[in-house]
Amino acid sequence: MAKKPSICIVTPALADANNGNWQTARRWARMLAGHYAVRLVKSWPDTPSTRDGTDILLALHARRSADSIQAWAQANPQRPLVVALTGTDLYRDIATDAAAQRSLALAHRLIVLQDQGPLALPEALRGKCRVVLQSSTRRQTLAKSGSRLRVVVAGHLRDEKWPQTIFEAARLLSPDEGIHIDHIGRELDPALAEAARATQLSCPHYRWWGGLPHGATRSRIQRAHLLVHPSRMEGGAHVIMEAVLSGTPVLASRIAGNVGMLGTDYSGYFPPGDARALVALLRDCRAGQSRPDGGMLAELQAQCGLRAPLFERQTEQAVLLSVLRELL
Template sequence: MLLALHARRSASSIAAWRQVHPARRQAVILTATDLYRDIDCDPAAQSSLRLADALAVRQERGPSALAGDLRARVRVTFQSTTSRQRLPKAADTLRALIVGHLRDEKAPEARFAAARLLAGHHDIGIDHAGDALDPRLGQAAPATMAACANHRWLGGQPYAATRRRIQRAHLLVHASRIEAGAHVVMEAVCSGTPVIASAIDGIIGMRGGDFAGYFACGDAAALATLLVRCRASQRQADGLLAQLAAQCRQRARLFAPAAERSAVRQLVAELLARPVEGAA
């Protein structure tokens, strides 16, 4: 059988597999650009959906992005990551971390605007790890840092160093416009670091609909307000920051490597057990 990642980019391989091996199964793992862009407008991606015997999505709201006649073929298989020990955090400041390259899909303008709104809050700091993939945003990041003492753009960072920063941060901020299942969110959850994030399907499908740390995508004022509330409740056992941490702990089991292995094995076993319709 074939497991293909990305409906559009793997379209030629998916079509070739069906032509050469009509009696063998194939599953397509759908990415964010598949779910929230390409399947609506790209013929190659649409062809991949028709040819797939199963469609794997990486968060619980993924199936709702697909046409009703395709949903019977959809399986939710959360990505996984390793767990890290929760590290002690300083109580006199709130350090928020953003991880992601500077590009439009990550909605960096909202983060820049939030940093400016928080310029007078010297007890709230925002660090951003990620390269500038968009030259315009690469100019905006240092300009924000120059205007806001509480904002630091760190540029690209090694993976191990970034994981340590996630462990040390009080919060991870994830403000994307489009996601299929953000890996950095699960890394934070599995490191004991609470998350606040944009309320988009790709994040809600990971965090759950009742999560207290959502803000409207692009709403800098709402993001800034959440950060202020987290700072104000930092020493409170029943405050917002503690509530976010508890909600993250409840979801951490979904992102365990054993859970992903089990889901993938179940998908493969299910496909291999079913004959292909029309096969001789």
């Protein structure tokens, strides 16, 4: 039997971080395992020698993995190097950070995670860029009560996720409107955590749960009427496709990373940071619960249903394997 080619996936976050980079790295490792000898590391080289026989390096995040990317390019200039831009590197770092810019120049292929991603790259680099939409497993769409509108927000408390929009929206809503917000995310910024606690004290319809295991978060998304995703910067959020594949529609800030996943004509966008616009959409969805046709909530669910096939695992795996085949 022919020996499988080997691939090393470098991710700046491992399992303890439970964030998007780790979820992507772990999923890709599983998808590639039948075709490649795969190992997951936090940095390369991960052995004393840079001549370890690895055939391909796939590095997530142009800035955080920059040292590994440079080391590989110096030790193996003819061997394929793939850099996946996963969020803050695409929409912040490559504009000003020399190490991130060097990563783009050294890569033989660039991967972005949603359809708007290539537009953020310098035009000269777009020819070596490929879009690999992320995927997850489908979950059953659950029947949900009309007595209240259950909203879930899933994102660690850091500025890029812009949780301040949720805090303000909770204060604009009154408890008797029947709109309840569950906010899931670890305390990465103490000031934002304190704001979450203060919002919880003054708004009985808002609850911050802190960090939860991935499976528990998915279950809450599945049971909610809506996922709200208020980020100011996003490479391609896992929670959006997880919601879509659970039959849970999404309200999202109109930023490139969200539009690239949900489509330019999606009806559930609000301007980034605009809590009043978000509250207006929430009230529209709440009002739709009492309408025979489901109103705005049903419209969003139908639109998300049309996007769901794009986030199937076999689709992501086929595109990822195709990108790697180009290089071998």
